[in-house]
Amino acid sequence: MSVAAAACSRRDAGESAVWKHLTAEEAEQLGAVAEQIFPADELPGALEIGVLFFIDEALGGLMSGVAPQIKQGLAELQQLSQQQHGPDARFARLDFDQQTSLLEGIEHSPFFQAMTFLTLAGVFAMPRHGGNRDHAGWRMIGFEQRHAWLPPFGYYDALEAEAENGGEPG
């Protein structure tokens, strides 16, 4: 079984404590950042979509190049959390709005840019890379993976086809 496939099966089994490249501590902190980038509302957020499984795989494989940047960024994030919220504070345990305002201060940093890419790729890349659980990312935006489509494709071209067919549905 490929590493990505293994991650997929762990993801689908709902396991959470078997990271290959992340420590449990890193996973908790990165998960909180990912959830800030793509939060749950009435639709699932980054964590529920399985983004952490994607990040765990990506940092050890496809995107191992950014792993040092992520680790360093996490350390700085933790430092910042303690500076702003006391020596016992941990970023992942701050409340949602506190996390948001802290991240606003570093949103242009290479760490946060890399986390944005990792999070969005984890939501929207093919599930075989580890994230996008049950196509949840795709389903929420209306995307469907097919090899072929037929026109009409959308509302406006359907309307035009209908008009050209004398009002009959095209």
Next chain:
Amino acid sequence: MNRVEGVRYPHEHEVDFLIVGSGAAGGVLARELAQAGFEVLVLEQGPYRAGADFTHDELGVFWQGELVQHPSWSDPMTFRRRPHDEAAPAAGPPPALYARTVGGSSVHFSGNYWRFRELDFRERSLLGPISGTGFADWPITYEELEPYYTRVEWEVGVSGAPGPFDAPRSRPYPLPPMPVKSSGVLLEKGARALGLHPQPAPVAILSQPYEGRPACVHCGFCMGFGCEVNAKSSALVTMIPQAEATGRCEVRSLSTVFRVELKPSGRAAGVVYRDAAGSEHRQRAKAVIVAANGAETPRLLLLSESARHPDGLANSSGLVGKYLMGNGHSVAHAEFEHPLRDWKSIQVTRIVHDFYAHDDRRGFYGGGGLDARPLLNATPIGHALASTAPGERAWGRAFKQRVVRGFDHQLSVLGSTTSLPIEANHISLHPTLRDDMGRPALSMTYHDHADDLAMMGFLQDRAVEIMQAAGAVRVWREPVLPQNIHTHLLGTCRMGDDPATSVVDRYHRAHDVPNLFICDGSSFVTSGRGQPTLTIQALAFRAAEHIAAFARGGEI
């Protein structure tokens, strides 16, 4: 499509023509010269992928650059805006963004096949000089190239319909336009409301079965992806198999050419290349044709310096690598009330060419075209990364809501325009950075001319008006900025009659080396308004005819 397992030429065998590059130009030259009876060897640095090798894996193909990166080793590029800036390794996509695979960038392109017009070949005469540029006429005219435009359209399979501003054509398109998408309907609606003249987009994608290939199945993974069903009219599925079917053409993939070698007489003797393992080989040839694209072609010539050619092969003019052009681009985005689902099917189905010609009243040089398309919204990650307006936060709750709604409801209007030939814009060899094989890295220096930037802005203004007239609920602009990535790689070995001011003659023969030909985007004298591939292939058909005649006449 069944590959013909054909001829294999030994290294010591002197083939008639050795072609560097299997893309839009190399593919045409290989097919034409092989069909004319010559022995042809094509060396391609990329692997020999076929339809079944192409996937919809957006992360791997589009964002990790599966088709773009060197297949066997790291080959970094650098970018800088001005010659006095530091040439730093580019983060993100390479500045010369092209596909390393058999068929070249025609495998991953979007297939927009605009012809140039009469004015594109003689605009210097029409408008006069432009200060600070090498603005010049081509040595050939539209009339001379027209039969070859027609040949390309019929030989590779282009879908389209003539528009009101098109240059004269001797034959209609072989295939009707592709089915219109919602983006095309809305561009047409807005443009007509403003008195403009939208027209179906000509594309090298099959709207109907053609020459044994199936029609497009509208899968949506087009720009940046290889076509799984061979409906995209790339060199891979048109010219290359026809070249191989002659039994005289070998396409040798995973072969990166490092140097063109000369005989003591000063004539090209062949090339030195490395295979996937990095092992060096020499291949002999009676004539060499470089068709490696407007970035890699000058790089190879510069790498081929010698005592006789101290500044690079065929570079007595000093212009190899100079006058790098791309095309200027600007983008406006629009959101509509109802779902467009523009992520299905091809990129572009309607274009507007009302602003193609130069107009003094604008106050700057230029002209261009507009098209409506999903652009990066064709695929989910691209949509999430690229659909945020300046000033909006690209993460968090509001961002997510925009991403969720936008995928089905957005389109982009792309403005495409000229890139004036400026000598300081160039491809050079990096002084210190090397690839894994010790080869100097490709270095790009580029800054758009102020008039091109002004025209990008002008086209964006028109795009915004058209989208508002089409009833968009929200329209926003991407900032018009100097560009640092080019997919259209043009002008770096310009064509001309005077060896002092050009690298190749009107038949694509290097002024300095009689059996060396250079034919690809590097031959362009001016950039055209946006879509160069059809012109690259028309030039290649024309070049092949002349090169074959020279060879038969003992003139090579």
